[in-house]
Amino acid sequence: MSNKLIIDELSNIVRDGKKEVEKLLNKDQSIITESIIVPSKEEGGFFKGVVGDFQKKEVINRFIYGDNLNIMKELIKGESCPSLKGKIDLIYIDPPFLSKADYNTKISLPLKDKKVTIEKFAYSDIWKEGIVSYLKMLYPRLLLMKELLSDEGSIYVHLDWHIVHYVKILMDEIFGEDMFLNEIIWSYKSGGVSKKYFSRKHDTILLYSKTGKYIFNPQKEKSYNRGLKPYRFKGVEEFVDDIGWYTLVNMKDVWNIDMVGRTSKERVGYATQKPEKLLERIILSSTNENSIVADFFAGSGTTAAVAERLNRRWILSDMGLTSALTVQKRIIDIKGHQFLFQRLEGEELTSNGELKIKGIDKQNLKDKEELISIELEGYEIDIDNIPIEKKYKKLVEEVLEEDSLNLIDFISIDPDYNGEVFISRWQNFRENDIYKVEEFIELKLPKKQKRNIAVKVVDVFGYENKYIFEV
Ligand SMILES: C[S@@+](CC[C@H](N)C(=O)[O-])C[C@H]1O[C@@H](n2cnc3c(N)ncnc32)[C@H](O)[C@@H]1O
Known part of the structure; x- marks a missing residue:
């Protein structure tokens, strides 16, 4: 045009x-x-x-x-x-x-x-x-x-x-x-x-x-003196650094x-x-x-x-x-x-992935506390439905086979899920050079007869799923 x-x-x-x-x-x-x-x-x-x-x-x-x-x-x-x-x-x-x-x-x-x-x-x-x-x-x-x-x-x-x-x-x-x-x-x-x-x-x-x-709060920037030498003008505060002498002026637009x-x-x-x-x-x-x-x-x-x-x-x-x-x-x-x-509304976040859990355990501790342990087993996902280019699918398949938990990016837990809003009180995620979330999670919580634990998992493609367990 x-x-x-x-x-x-x-x-x-x-x-x-x-x-x-x-x-x-x-x-x-x-x-x-x-x-x-x-x-x-x-x-x-x-x-x-x-x-x-x-x-x-x-x-x-x-x-x-x-x-x-x-x-x-x-x-x-x-x-x-x-x-x-x-x-x-x-x-x-x-x-x-x-x-x-x-x-x-x-x-x-x-x-x-x-x-x-x-x-x-x-x-x-x-x-x-x-x-x-x-x-x-x-x-x-x-x-x-x-x-x-x-x-x-x-x-x-x-x-x-x-x-x-x-x-x-x-x-x-x-x-x-x-x-x-x-x-x-x-x-x-x-x-x-x-x-x-x-x-x-x-x-x-x-x-x-x-x-x-x-609202406008002027910011200051350095303005180097000509020749980088002190001017010694009356009432003007001057500073020096490795480059030379300068004053502070209101910031310019470059x-x-x-x-x-x-x-x-x-x-x-x-x-x-x-x-x-x-x-x-x-x-x-x-x-x-x-x-x-x-x-x-x-x-x-x-x-x-x-x-x-x-x-x-x-x-x-x-x-x-x-x-x-x-x-x-x-x-x-x-x-x-x-x-x-x-x-x-209408913007969906869920995927076809599925988290496999090896087990959840509850142990009584002193001081009205209990220990909840969750062990992750693996992650299953239908590779055909992943939004990545074909050339990467083979690699993802190999990662899935070797250790599928490596495809999980973020995991968070609401230890007392009320069935409506998920309150994420515990989080763990992949970081630079740490490619895996924790496989074995332990939470020390106030003792309760029965609680609904919700575990939310987001995979490296950004899709999430939520699992609820009564313990
Ligand atoms: C240039 S990036 C922003 C980068 C950001 N300033 C930073 O420091 O990371 C532009 C972003 O706009 C988002 N975007 C584009 N169109 C949008 C829309 N209609 N509604 C919401 N987000 C949109 C894209 O997904 C992208 O993440």
């Missing part, structure tokens, strides 16, 4: 997007709470504290699995969850960039004392009608984001050269040109150079506020931040993971403690990981199972606060 046609299309995109949002608001599609996750690593593996009542809005932090269009609609309407209309201080989004590529995540599996790697689909950034269909997707979502922002709120839209200039036009239409604050350039080093044009080594982040009275490298500690293996330092800057600048931060294209959950560290509340959504699993593990890993794992 030529550029002229795209310009002609812009007014249709705006008109149709507005109609779509109006219709959407009449649609019923609830948000369902699958589980409350209480990260339990620091509790010696089992969370003994109080679990918040999410019905009473005590737990705000949440990951919602599904298409963000319907999710945001529900968050505005507030029928199946507390309404967040006008309550969010910061929205950061890093949507697909119109890069015309599919993105995969790597899964390492142990096989014959070696490590083999297979790839699983994470998300697609290929658009049938190119720019027009991309903008048709984004416009109604941006409209809903504006509704969710508080009067002090701001939105950061992270894109690159592929599409940012068209999105700027849509943002001006929605938020108003006078609410445009910055075009932030995130400059980085990465592999690959071009001989035909300048190497493309930056992303662009558009920053808009909802009103004129937005940010040099390293990408998440192969050996970087924060790397979780998600193809388009953004650096925590980038999100830290954004969150510190545009929120206060306890503000609600949202990211509706969550990916690996960088926004939530940083929000946790900075004491902000967070809401994430993503329509990929890879993202759902990665975010849960990431928040548990950093010992975050309790959070909800929710899904949009």
Whole structure:
């Protein structure tokens, strides 16, 4: 499609997007709470504290699995969850960039004392009608984001050269040109150079506020003195480091931040993971403690990981199972606060996999406690129904034959399942270089005559199943 046609299309995109949002608001599609996750690593593996009542809005932090269009609609309407209309201080989004590529995540599996790697689909950034269909997707979502922002709120839209200039036009239409604050350039080093044009080594982040009275806490950066020598101006504080003398000035709009490298500690293996330092800057600048931060294209959950560290509340959504699993593990890993794992009605999470249990045992201990032991035996799954490329199926078959438990990525337990919401008080998962969940699980619990233990298992493909045992 030529550029002229795209310009002609812009007014249709705006008109149709507005109609779509109006219709959407009449649609019923609830948000369902699958589980409350209480990260339990620091509790010696089992969370003994109080679990918040999410019905009473005590737990705000949440990951919602599904298409963000319907999710945001529900968050505005507030029928199946507390309404967040006008309550969010910061929205950061890093949507697909119109890069015309599919993105995969790597899964390492142990096989014959070696490590083999297979790839699983994470998300697609290929658009049938190119720019027009991309903008048709984004416009109604941006409209809903504006509704969710508080009067002090701001939105950061992270894109690159592929599409940012068209999105700027849509943002001006929605938020108003006078609410445009910055075009932030995130400059980085990465592999690959071009001989035909300048190497493309930056992303662009558009920053808009909802009103004129937005939160903004200026951040400081180093500004090196000319000649790197001290100026000794009256009243100006100067500092020195290995490079030379500098002063601290309010941060400019070009940010040099390293990408998440192969050996970087924060790397979780998600193809388009953004650096925590980038999100830290954004969150510190545009929120206060306890503000609600949202990211509706969550990916690996960088926004939530940083929000946790900075004491902000967070809401994430993503329509990929890879993202759902990665975010849960990431928040548990950093010992975050309790959070909800929710899904949009109709978005199924279950698979054809089946966990085999060798045995469950219960032993009385002193001090009104009992010990529950669970021994895992194996995992069965129909390989034909696994969402991976044919070329990897043989490898998965071999892993299944050698030790099928290696296909389990995440296991969590609710020791007192009430039949409705799964409260995950114990978790164990594969980590870097530890390819297997614990096969033999022991839980020390307050003594009870009878209890329903629910075990939830998520396989490396992102599908989950729940098993309930009465002991
Ligand atoms: C570029 S990635 C985000 C990466 C993230 N910022 C990070 O640091 O890991 C974009 C994400 O948007 C998700 N996505 C794309 N379209 C979506 C939609 N309509 N609803 C929800 N999530 C969507 C994809 O599944 C993908 O995980």
